[in-house]
Amino acid sequence: MQKSEEQKYRVRKLEISDKGKGFIELLQQLSVCDSVSDKEFEERFGELSDLGDEHVICVIEEEGSGKIIATGSVFIEKKFLRNCGKVGHIEDVVVDSSARGKHLGKRIINFLTEHARSMGCYKVILDCSVDNKPFYEKCGFHHKSLQMAIPINPIDENAESIPFSPRPYLKSKEGCTDGGKESAVV
């Protein structure tokens, strides 16, 4: 009897043995991740395990090959805002180049969003490119604001170093507060 897609592409939490199943190689399809020793992996795995349900990484293991073909993570931010509310932050979602078109990305997003809901979050957020906005809209997300970044201790040639020299202060009175408002509420 043929297995359902659900059985075939079950989403589960990351296990320490997944390093040997291509988890790091999968992350390399996202960004720099070229030198993680077994010891470093185990230490970081332990640090994240200590956070329990506050930081969850999920994966999909390919039947037969036992290779990790999709992953994503969500961590729970505890706020005072929104009456001591919680927000789920989704990060590091990737589907192996050989396994695209099977909707595994959506399975990962749904798993992570459901986890955030079970943790009592009032919203889940993530960042994406303009090109991928339609995908996340299909997952139920909508565009809220701009994501801004500042690189520190760059590990790739595209990143600049962080400017800590004095800079001219902001002239606009609105900037700070509204900026804060957006970085807080959205």
Next chain:
Amino acid sequence: MQKSEEQKYRVRKLEISDKGKGFIELLQQLSVCDSVSDKEFEERFGELSDLGDEHVICVIEEEGSGKIIATGSVFIEKKFLRNCGKVGHIEDVVVDSSARGKHLGKRIINFLTEHARSMGCYKVILDCSVDNKPFYEKCGFHHKSLQMAIPINPIDENAESIPFSPRPYLKSKEGCTDGGKESAVV
């Protein structure tokens, strides 16, 4: 002798006594935060304190009045990506409406960014509106991507409930991975 702006507007970490100094009222200038009891505040303060340097909330207390007039938070995300790298997430930045134009927002951002650097983060990110992009650019940030959100258990009438009914799967093969790439790398 007149105090310097630095002495006058010193940024420090949140203290449990700050609830009585208008910290919650300040957050109300950002978003809903209208029913936080002393017990709830102390519990959340304790939860965040347990995270130590992994989640820091800073404030500026006004001399004389002893009122909290600015705040912001940063939490450190531990990744496997970027060779077990760390990312600082800035949230909930606000300057009291009566204290704008004193560059307190920039002091808060600099404090939080410096903390992330001291924690070994390779980048710091935050979300803001298009209107506030110039302010964050002056703080050294640059626009990286779009922030997407999905509301859960809405606490205001503008929020929709999260769709958990089955949705049509994504047609595009690129969506998941590039989406993941952006939500991971940026």
